[in-house]
Amino acid sequence: xxxxxxxxxxxxxGPPCGRTTLLPKHALALTTVLLxxxxxxxxxxxxxxxxxxxxxxxxxxxxxxxxxxESDLLAQMYALLLxxxxxxxxxxxxxxxxxxxxxxxxxxxxxxxxxxxxxADWLNAKTNGADAAPVGSPDLNATTAALRKLAAPRGLTVLxxxxxxxxxxxxxxxxxxxxxxxxxxxxLGASGLRVRLAAGDECVQRPYCAPGLKKTYGIDIxxxxxxxxxxxxxxxxxxNGQDQMVLTTTTDATxxxxxxxxxxxxxxxxxxxxxxxxVNRSRAGxxxxxxxxxxxxxxxxxxxxxxxxxxxxxWRRLAKDVARGYLRDKGLLx
Numbered sequence: 386x387x388x389x390x391x392x393x394x395x396x397x398x399g400p401p402c403g404r405t406t407l408l409p410k411h412a413l414a415l416t417t418v419l420l421x422x423x424x425x426x427x428x429x430x431x432x433x434x435x436x437x438x439x440x441x442x443x444x445x446x447x448x449x450x451x452x453x454x455e456s457d458l459l460a461q462m463y464a465l466l467l468x469x470x471x472x473x474x475x476x477x478x479x480x481x482x483x484x485x486x487x488x489x490x491x492x493x494x495x496x497x498x499x500x501x502x503x504x505a506d507w508l509n510a511k512t513n514g515a516d517a518a519p520v521g522s523p524d525l526n527a528t529t530a531a532l533r534k535l536a537a538p539r540g541l542t543v544l545x546x547x548x549x550x551x552x553x554x555x556x557x558x559x560x561x562x563x564x565x566x567x568x569x570x571x572x573l574g575a576s577g578l579r580v581r582l583a584a585g586d587e588c589v590q591r592p593y594c595a596p597g598l599k600k601t602y603g604i605d606i607x608x609x610x611x612x613x614x615x616x617x618x619x620x621x622x623x624x625n626g627q628d629q630m631v632l633t634t635t636t637d638a639t640x641x642x643x644x645x646x647x648x649x650x651x652x653x654x655x656x657x658x659x660x661x662x663x664v665n666r667s668r669a670g671x672x673x674x675x676x677x678x679x680x681x682x683x684x685x686x687x688x689x690x691x692x693x694x695x696x697x698x699x700w701r702r703l704a705k706d707v708a709r710g711y712l713r714d715k716g717l718l719x
Contacts, residue, residue, distance in 0.1 A: 440542070440670030445473045449489065449497035452480030454697045454704065455551065455636060455690060459498035459660065461708035462685075463678060467496075469718060470677035482507060490539050495669040496678075501525065501546055502656030504663065505532035508539075525657040532661070542666045544675055546659035547682030549690050553593055553614075553655050554635045555582075556645040558623055569651040573630075574602035583619035584632035586611035593655055594632060601654045620645060635687050638695030660685070684715040 446467060450460035457478070464474040477494060479485035486507075488494045502521030505528055509520045512535055520531035525546060533543045555570060562568070565576050573580070588594035588609045598604040612619035615633035620643040622628040631645065640646065662678045664670055693711060696702045712718040 440672075441665075441667040442671030442673055443495065443668040444471070446475075446495040446669055446674070447493065448474055448476050449485050449494035450476060450478045451482065451485065451497075452478045454694050456498055457704040458690070458693050458697065458708050461705050462681060462712060463496055463498065463662065465709060465712055465718060466677045466680060467674065470673055472673070472677075486511075489541060489663065489665055492665050492668050494665070496662055496664045496674065499543075499661050499663045500551060500658040501532055501543075501661045502528050502658045504661070505535060506656075508532065508535040521656040521658075523653040523655065523657055525659055528657045529661070536663065540666050542664050542670045544662040544664065544678055545682060546657075546661045547685050548659075549636075549685045549687050550657065550659045551634055551636045551687070551690065552650070552658045554633055554637070554647050554650065555598075555630050556620075556623070556633055556637075556640055556647050557630050558626070559644050559646050561629060562646055562648070567648060569649040570598065570602045570604065570654070571651045573648060574598075574604045577605065578629070579605045579607040580630050581608050581610055581628040582606050582630050582632065583610045583612045583622045583628040585614045588632060597654045601652050636691040636694055638691040639699065642699075660690075680717055684717065 448460045448464045448467070450456045460476055464476055467474050479488060479494070485494060485497060489497055506519050506521045509517050509531070520535070521528050529543065529546060536543050557567060557573075565572075565578060567573050567576065582588065582595065582598075584594060586609070588611075590596070595606045595609055598606060610619075610622060610628050612622055612628075615631070615637055619628070619631045620633070620639070623631045623645060624643045630648075633640065633647075635647065664674060689711065693707050696707045697704050709718065
């Protein structure tokens, strides 16, 4: 099952203590290593030498993955593009942002695919406390600026975002949409229909979910059916008419198999969770890495990500093979 760290869960601070020992294996092999030993938090932001150091250009780079399908695909594409640019790469899976972000700061991981608004809010909570006002927004430029401001003191550089975005999204059955003439969430609000929403139980309180649907679109949420975010159970509940709408993501490639279609977020309730590479400045902040990864921005779309997710999750293809095939099709690999 696909999952995204930090998307729907409460933004949590880092672990109270714990040193992350990360042991990358051979190049282009996804390795899961998650060892906590001791209690060290590393140097303070004020004393880190790499914060003000010039951008580095190490030729041996570790690419991090968060361990779910989409992150694996992005990490594989990053590695292939960097290999083509003359770097030597290895891949490392650390399925918890509380662990891989400090590893990125320390240089144990050099590059990781992230989500702009989610990562901005996560760093904001880590820096300013869990009660800090969110800095992620539907405005990509404002979100990216806030993210870069939070990342820079930690020795991290946020590269440019591409077109691909993995946001929360809402789907209804194709027959329901056809019957009521629905293409957007605005259409659903204007219809006056009462809706049972299949989602996580936190949807009752989250501003992007039930409260936001009511405030932004005027949608009448009769109840939240706590079946999880984009789970098979939640989609089947909409498919069989038990619920009318399900919370999922824009890169969910399984919707058509359940007879479901997304309703467009026409008033921009959701934050700008565009895909952004984040790098350790002292090791991967040079122009070579920026240029290599920037090539993906010219081609990768949300629909492309959904299609690749489907190949891995439904067709059981290896993420490495899917990533290589995609880059070849787009002319980015020989």
